[in-house]
Amino acid sequence: MTEPVITDQRAIFDRREIASRIEALVEEYGDASRQPVVELLKQALDRGRGEMERRLEAHPSAGHAVAGGYSFLVDQLVRVIHEYVTQHTYPNPNRSAGERLAVMAVGGYGRSEMAPYSDVDIAFLVGERRNAWCEQVVEAILYLMWDLGLKIGHSTRTLDEAIRLAKDDLTIRTALLEGRYVWGDRSLYDEGEQRYTSEVVRGSEQAFLTQKLEERNARHKRMGDSRYVVEPNVKDGKGGLRDLQTLYWIGKFIHRVSSASELVDAGLMTDAEYRSFRRAERFLLAVRCHMHILTGRTEDRLTFDLQRQVAERMNYADRPGKSAVERFMQFYFMQAKRVGSLTGVFLAHIEDDLAQRSARKGFFAGFKPKPRMVKGCRVFGGRIAAPSDDWFAKDPVRLIEIFQIAEAEGLEIHPETMRQANRDSKLIDQAVREDPRANAIFLDLLCGRNDPEMVLRWMNEAGVFGRFVPDFGRVNAQMQFDMYHHYTVDEHTIRAIGLLNKIEKGELKHDHPRASRLIHKVGSRRVAYVAALLHDIAKGRGGDHSVLGAEVAEELCPRFGLSESETELVAWLVLNHLLMSHTAQKRDLTDPKTIEDYVAQVQSIERLRHLAILTAVDIRAVGPGTWNSWKGQLLGELYDASSERLRLGHMRQGRKEKVAAKKAQVADVLEEKAALVEEFGTVLDDAYWIAEPVDIVALNLVHYADARAQEHQLSVHCEFYDARGATLVTVIAADHPGLFYRIAGGIHLAGGNIIDARIHTTRSGWALDNFLVQDPHGAPFREEQQLERLKKSIADALANRIDLTPRLAQRPLPHSRSKAFDVSPRVLFDNKASNRFTVIEVNARDRPALLNRLARVLFESRLVVHSAHITNYGERAVDTFYVTDLTGDKLAEGERRNRLEARLAEAAGDAMQARLEDA
Incomplete structure (x- = not known):
């Protein structure tokens, strides 16, 4: 250029x-x-x-x-x-x-x-x-x-x-x-x-502009349509080199400039904007050159493994609370954001220029419609603009107000005014931040009923958001270096606020029916929006972001104008914003102690409602595909059980009443086969009847009856289970030690990921195990050939027709890039989480057949697994087991537990994987 x-x-x-x-x-x-x-x-x-x-x-x-x-x-x-x-x-x-x-x-x-x-x-x-x-x-x-x-x-x-x-x-x-x-x-x-x-060129300027912008939009859509995706494409991604090149192409075609510096002479950029243009371009070009040298090929996607290496080559160093790679990527996203800001201003100038050329030639040459005024701002052609160059300088609170007006009136902000806001954002000092009027205006914007997400994003790009809320400025463009989060912290937060707005307007009823009802029942909608804003505000500070975030909330909420009770509730929500998802995904919701412990922390219906809403938007805002019907079902079960406990002060029914009620419901579902409930009702113990949902019990009874009638030693049934967005795999076999880990191995070999497992033994010595299975991309198996492959693989594993260990070690991880992350295995034991079982939680890097390896260690340690719950956070897996020893007792502290901890950590670790791969 x-x-x-x-x-x-x-x-x-x-x-x-x-x-x-x-x-x-x-x-x-x-x-x-x-x-x-x-x-x-x-x-x-x-x-x-x-x-x-x-x-x-x-x-x-x-x-x-x-x-x-x-x-x-x-x-x-x-x-x-x-x-x-x-x-x-x-x-x-x-x-x-x-x-x-x-x-x-x-x-x-x-x-x-x-x-x-x-x-x-x-x-x-x-x-x-x-x-x-x-x-x-x-x-x-x-x-x-x-x-x-x-x-x-x-x-x-x-x-x-x-x-x-x-x-x-x-x-x-x-x-x-x-x-x-x-x-x-x-x-x-x-x-x-x-x-x-x-x-x-001559006469085709408008057509070229239109085609180039269409081409750019299509490219952005292919690349994830956000400049804040955590593995960006340096060349073609939003905010990347191609966007800078597009500006130059348009400027060169329309104004015939021969270099980027001439865009200043043409009035399309200021000197400062040109310098930032060159700075972003210089940085992106350097990153791309480093990537090519590291890979020895044309490589434009800045993957996790490359991010570490490029950060090192570009001399980024660790700082307290923030690693070198996170500092490098934060600077990367700052440049991408700058490219976005430049694009908006540049294109507005081009459009105005072409419109003026057209007007000079057209029928209405010389006619200028008069703009209308809204609170002192000019509104023309669906855009709001500052009336003068010193408008913000005269009253810096207007830097907040103009965005609030745009949200309330459904207007765009003129790019020239965005340029002014960016220039004048430094006028926002402590006096402006403490100004009650400014804070009231900001709260109106945050809780806006039209499109607060879009306007807050503009406010962020203009640099106003981070100046007015410095704690938010600290997470601006901050990457979360893992494979779970798809966006930077600020982008994730703004998306969460947008999702909350859509839920309140009823636009996501299908995916979030419960949250769509609850948002209209909470005492303060302001609490919901402020909690969404602040839930990740303290990430990257070197401590527990939930604890640190609650402290930030206690400082900021009174400034925003929230009452004492609202402040207390927001701080509690920020402190506990992970509580509901962790309980739902990592604990057995049929264990009464799980509900007791959860309710003891939540304590009120109002907190429960808010936490359910915040949890839904937080998970969904992580990125595409992170919310699914399985998570929705788990969160719904937890909400209903804890809501009942909070309202009544106890569970509505005791154990005996629950089992009787469940049997009656199953009989209704089975209709003409209702007699199966009576026939096998006592073969399956109370724990089974409480643990399994009505529809699964109905399926199990039919399969169990068929298997017994045909005297099958092994019966494997697989079917797409729409209610959970997964495949239900039911295995009925003579119970014997090691059954669980072999079934898990067979499922893994067929390409399945187990997301939940319930293990039951009938009083007549038969195992009845239910697994919920998805493919590596979080989708269910539903094609006939996929279901047959699952059945065959499980049958082969149980019949010892295949040697599981070497076969499983050869299976590649769906996310091979997980090797770019340091995930040290961690094993936690909890004897208080359940009255009957020891709960073992293993945190480790996701890898082929991790569940199978952990289950094998438990079997070899002579422990009985009663249920297993599997959660994935990108490269990190959390596998939770409810176990007893062979006599049905919990696992007490001591030498045996220490040995088990060491063996589980070894099974989950990198050294074990390397040995298996070598073998």
Whole structure:
């Protein structure tokens, strides 16, 4: 875009020296000189690359200089190759008017923005018509470049063809727009540039803008449609290099600028914006160059494993509460955010400019509609704007107010006003933060009924949000370095507020029916919105973010204007915002002690309602696919059981009454097969009847009756279970030690992930085990062949037809990138969480068949597993087991428990996985 300054060019490629050595090789080898020339150029290319790598190592952020250096290296190669081919391979001293050839750099090469393994995009421009000499030269140049191992994108066109195609094809039009002369016939290139301006550009500016923006929006959608995805695409992602290039393309096409710096002269950017444009571009180019060098290939996705390595290469260091990689990625997202802000302002100028051009020519030339005024702001064409350049300076509270008006009135903020707000955000000082009017306005915006999510995002991009709420500013662009969270902390928080707004408006009734009801029953809707804002506010501070966040809430809520009771409730919600999801996903909800302990912490219906709403939006705002019907069902069960306990002061029914009620419900479901309840009612103990839902009991009884009638020693039933978004796998077999871990192994071998397991033994010695299973992407198995594969794999595992251990070790993790994270195994024992069982919780890196390995250790330690609950947080798995010893007692503290802890940690650890893979 702006020609980079390449220092000490001969250290990269000394063209004069290489040309003279080629002449010597031609003299020595004659017609057989091609191979020695290729070897010479290979050495020169390797030396040039090595020099650029050294420069990047010495100056890790010098994106422009390094990208320009690689382009210079290719330029020099192309030039010596062109001279070699035209002078020695196909010399033609008396060329006709048609035998003209110009070599153009296009694409990233044309912009002088090449990473080490970027494609070399070349356009060959020929004279009046195609001819044999031009074709021979082009072919010879390409073959030499291919022999050097370069990836070439190329085209050969006459001038007429190039102009005709550019009119019809956006890609070709863009390629020629940034075409750069490299070598050959300069007058032919200049003629093409002149014809491009007069025949392609003139009159098609509006069409080009529209097509480019459509292309950009489609690209963003493919890449996740957020600049805050935690594994961003540096080139094509939102806020990446392609967005900067799009600005330049549009500016160059419409204003015919030749470099990005001329965008300032055209009035499309201020000097400060141009500097931030270049700063973001320099950083992104440097990151991309580091990624190419690390991977040895064209790599544009900044994956978790690369993030650590690039952060190290760019000299980022750990700081208290924030690792080097998190600091690096926070800076990355700050640059992506800046690109977004620049884009908004830039496009507004372009649109205004084109509109003015059109108005000057049109029927209504000279007519200007009058804007309306809203609280002193100008509103025109659906946009709100500050009436003067010093409007915010006169009263900085207006920096908050203009966003609140935009939300209340359903308006966009004019990009010029966004630019002003960004410039003047520094006017927000402690006096403004403590101003009751400013805080009341902010609270109205936060709890807005139209679209607070969008407006808060604008407020964040303008830098106003972080200045007014400095604690929020601290998590701005802060990455959460794990595979569970898809977005930065600020983006996750703003999305959670948006989801809360949609739930309140009834737009998510299907997915969140309970939260959609509860939001209209809570005593204070302000509490719900402020809790959503503050639940992750203290992330990255080096301590428990829930505890630290509750302290922040106690300070901020009175400032916002919340009452003492509202403040207490928000602080409690922030402190306990993970309580409901952890209880629902990691504990046995049929164990009365689970509900007792949960209710003891919640203590009131109002807290319970708010926590249910906050939990739903928090999980869903993590990213696509993190909310599913299984989690919804678990949270619903916990809410209903704890709500009943809170309202009545006890559970509505005792154990005996619950079992009788469940049997009656099952009989109703079974209809003509209701007699099965009577027949097998006493074979299955009370724990089974309490633990399993009515619909699963009904299915189990039919399967159990069939298995007994046919005297099957093993019966495996698999079916898609819509209510939980999973596949229900029921195994009926003669009970024997090790049954659970073998079933788990069989399910894993079939490609299944177990998300819940309930293990039962009938009074007649049969095991009846229910598993809920999903594929590695969180979807159920539902195709017939998938269900058959599950059945066969379980049957083979139980019949010892396969050796589970080596087969399981060979299965790849669905998230192989999990190796980029440090997850040390942690084993927790809890004898207070259940009256009957010891609860064992194992936290570890997710890996193939983790559940199988842990279950095997429990079996070999002579423990009985009664239920298992499996939760995944990206790269981290939490497996919870409810166990007793063989006599039905809990596992007491002592040497046996210490040994078990060590064995479980070893089974979950990296060293064990490595040994299994080696075996």
